[in-house]
Amino acid sequence: MENNESCPQRVEKLLNELQSLYPDAACGLNYRTPFELLVATILSAQSTDKKVNQVTARLFAKAATPEQIAALTPEELEEEIRELGLYRHKARYIIAAARAILAEYGGELPKDRAELMTLPGVGRKTANVVLGTAFAIPAFPVDTHVFRVARRLGLAAGRTPLEVEEQLMQLIPENLWIGTHHRLIRHGRLVCTARRPHCPGCALRPYCPTGRQAPA
DNA sequence: AACTCGGGGCA
DNA sequence: TGCCCAGAGTT
Numbered sequence: 001m002e003n004n005e006s007c008p009q010r011v012e013k014l015l016n017e018l019q020s021l022y023p024d025a026a027c028g029l030n031y032r033t034p035f036e037l038l039v040a041t042i043l044s045a046q047s048t049d050k051k052v053n054q055v056t057a058r059l060f061a062k063a064a065t066p067e068q069i070a071a072l073t074p075e076e077l078e079e080e081i082r083e084l085g086l087y088r089h090k091a092r093y094i095i096a097a098a099r100a101i102l103a104e105y106g107g108e109l110p111k112d113r114a115e116l117m118t119l120p121g122v123g124r125k126t127a128n129v130v131l132g133t134a135f136a137i138p139a140f141p142v143d144t145h146v147f148r149v150a151r152r153l154g155l156a157a158g159r160t161p162l163e164v165e166e167q168l169m170q171l172i173p174e175n176l177w178i179g180t181h182h183r184l185i186r187h188g189r190l191v192c193t194a195r196r197p198h199c200p201g202c203a204l205r206p207y208c209p210t211g212r213q214a215p216a
Numbered sequence: 217a218a219c220t221c222g223g224g225g226c227a
Numbered sequence: 228t229g230c231c232c233a234g235a236g237t238t
Binding site: 028029040041042043044045046047048049051085086089120121122124126129143144145181182189 | 230231232233234235236
């Protein structure tokens with residue numbers, strides 16, 4: 001959409017409001033190392049960050065490094081993460097990724113998106129989270145929250161996550177990419193929910209084309 | 217593009 | 228009880 005919805009002034013006000021609404025752009029996942037963030041992000045698929053943090057608190061107390069994770073049997077890891085669901089896939093991915101990090105990258109996570117995406121269970125979104133959050137390398141992860149909220153806010157009209165990612169990177173200053181990612185997620189979870197967004201009372205409503213049309 | 221994995225939280 | 232959740236891989 002090349003109408004005035006995406007004019008720089010509106011976008012700037014939107015980003016300012018988003019920052020004052022969520023002053024700390026912290027990652028919702030708890031982690032101490034880039035590898036821990038990678039594991040937590042794989043675990044976060046289709047489950048809530050709150051549960052992921054409960055599980056990783058226990059898991060990382062037992063195994064937190066690629067060496068320690070790679071030494072686990074699939075059954076041991078499955079037992080640790082079972083309550084998150086999708087646990088067989090996730091356990092297999094995480095152990096295989098740990099082994100690949102040891103075998104291919106000397107035990108250190110690569111700081112390259114294409115290389116990260118060769119790791120089992122690591123797609124574009126997870127790779128971008130690690131780059132932007134753990135390595136401070138400019139990246140704009142697009143998950144279901146970012147996809148939905150960005151489109152509602154009129155920041156992107158793309159039909160695919162990759163299109164939305166490209167539109168957001170073009171529209172938003174590079175130094176705000178990762179912070180905006182975390183803030184859009186928080187806003188998507190608290191206010192701009194998938195089912196019934198809480199438009200009345202939303203601080204972004206004055207700048208939101210969807211919110212203007214929503215019932216009071 | 218559709219399908220699969222999945223236990224737990226919540227209405 | 229039914230719907231939904233910080234995705235990625237396979238067909």
